[in-house]
Amino acid sequence: MNLTLHVWRQKSPADEGRMVKYEVTGVTDHASFLEMLDVLNEQLAAKGEEPVAFEHDCREGICGSCGCMINGEAHGPMPHTTVCQLHMRHFKDGDVLYLEPWRSRAFPVIKDLVVNRGAFDRVIQAGGYVSVMTGSAPEANLTPIPKSVADRAFDAATCIGCGACVAQCPNGAAQLFTSAKVSHLNMLPQGQPERYDRALSMVEAMEKEGFGACSNYAECEAVCPKGISIDFIARMNRDYLKAKAMAASKAGAGG
Numbered sequence: 001m002n003l004t005l006h007v008w009r010q011k012s013p014a015d016e017g018r019m020v021k022y023e024v025t026g027v028t029d030h031a032s033f034l035e036m037l038d039v040l041n042e043q044l045a046a047k048g049e050e051p052v053a054f055e056h057d058c059r060e061g062i063c064g065s066c067g068c069m070i071n072g073e074a075h076g077p078m079p080h081t082t083v084c085q086l087h088m089r090h091f092k093d094g095d096v097l098y099l100e101p102w103r104s105r106a107f108p109v110i111k112d113l114v115v116n117r118g119a120f121d122r123v124i125q126a127g128g129y130v131s132v133m134t135g136s137a138p139e140a141n142l143t144p145i146p147k148s149v150a151d152r153a154f155d156a157a158t159c160i161g162c163g164a165c166v167a168q169c170p171n172g173a174a175q176l177f178t179s180a181k182v183s184h185l186n187m188l189p190q191g192q193p194e195r196y197d198r199a200l201s202m203v204e205a206m207e208k209e210g211f212g213a214c215s216n217y218a219e220c221e222a223v224c225p226k227g228i229s230i231d232f233i234a235r236m237n238r239d240y241l242k243a244k245a246m247a248a249s250k251a252g253a254g255g
Ligand code: SF4
Pocket: 158, 159, 160, 161, 162, 163, 164, 165, 166, 176, 177, 180, 220, 223, 224, 225, 226, 227, 228
């Protein structure tokens, strides 16, 4: 199939960037979306033009690095599908596609379709871990976890940190990502000792990074390739409010 692509080209973070039109030819419908971009880049390289920069690693839907906007939708038109798992059989000959990097003040563009998602790393650094004493790892079977709790924690843990939730949100909010990362630990027994500190510090880190505020559009849930539920946002907000109340009562009691 042949496609017309309008691709965001931006040489560097300082460049103001612009959409550029390309015709890409001879794409098979067995190709993945990223393989279609590989074909485009081979055709650009053959003409001596600069290839389009796009990010990827696993190409199997687990690393979270490959996202971009396709016709205004984060990760494109297929639900629960990352760009690398999107296949060209879902498009047709002659389609016109607009490709843009994630839209968010907190994710500055590095080049073309590649953005800096370091803000997510800093949110994780603020509390997305369980502190352990040094020594050998605890025996996993000594901490029984009800299956319903393990399943729910696993649902949150499937977040791949791709950033689609932020990119699609009209506010550029990162609540879905942050709540997934807070919740998968806060629901487990191992996460209880740091539960409220974790909620407080990760939400505060998120706010410092310049993400917008959540006003329940739920666009995040609609585009999340892992189907993370906005229920986790409510859960995070409850832990965060309790953490604030605990901190206020501690301050009122003189420390
Ligand atoms: S919550 Fe979903 S959309 Fe957001 S970063 Fe995690 S996997 Fe990506």
